[in-house]
Amino acid sequence: MIEGNVIFFARPSLRRAYLFAIFYAVVLSYGRYTVEFNPVLEPMWFGLLTTLLMLLVYANIVRATTSYVITDNAIQSASGILARRSSIVPYRRVTNVAARQSFLERLLGLVTLYIDSAGSDVQEVSFRRMTTSEAREAGKIIRNIINSQSAPSAQVAAAG
Numbered sequence: 001m002i003e004g005n006v007i008f009f010a011r012p013s014l015r016r017a018y019l020f021a022i023f024y025a026v027v028l029s030y031g032r033y034t035v036e037f038n039p040v041l042e043p044m045w046f047g048l049l050t051t052l053l054m055l056l057v058y059a060n061i062v063r064a065t066t067s068y069v070i071t072d073n074a075i076q077s078a079s080g081i082l083a084r085r086s087s088i089v090p091y092r093r094v095t096n097v098a099a100r101q102s103f104l105e106r107l108l109g110l111v112t113l114y115i116d117s118a119g120s121d122v123q124e125v126s127f128r129r130m131t132t133s134e135a136r137e138a139g140k141i142i143r144n145i146i147n148s149q150s151a152p153s154a155q156v157a158a159a160g
Contacts, residue, residue, distance in 0.1 A: 004071035008141050012066050012129040015108045017059035024052050068127040070141050075115055077125045087125045091149055093117040097142055099135055111135035115142070 032045050066079040075094065078086040096116040105111065113127040113135050127138060 004073035006069055006071055007145075008068075008070035008138055010068045010127065010130055010134045010138065011063050013108075013110055013131050014059055014063055015110060015131075016104070016129060017056065019104075019108060021052060021056050024055075028052065066128075068130070068138070070138060070145075072145070075125050075142065077127065089115055089117045089124050091142075091146055093119065094142065094146060097139055099139065105129070113138060 028045070028048050061081060062079075065081050067077070069076040069078075074088050074090045076086065076088045078084065094115060095118050096114075098114045098116070099111050100114065101111050109132045110129050111132050111134075113130060115125040115127075117124045127135070130138070
């Protein structure tokens, strides 16, 4: 799938999953220990703990199967556990790069980077839940490559 030399590689951050897991564990612990010990409720607490662990495993699997790659030729995104979705956008088709943060993402230092391309009404590539530093680095790399590719054509037109 990866075409060209890899300049940047990232995966989604697990900060959001861990925040929800911590919140879930605190609520679970509080509920478990404030209610008097009741053998009838014991399977329920075990089931809730199992659900928490399964959600953490799922978040790690999603992270392991999702990749964001910037090469010298294109911007690429691949994701999916059972069915694989890949998007490749050559730099000549990139029209806009935008970063968006929800309130929770802002608190956690996460960013979603959207890359728009010519000839499409939707974002073909999105880098979801990247850390702020990774998003800054990816944006800078994309901007530098696009500027360097458009500079020679402008110089040729000015010389002609």
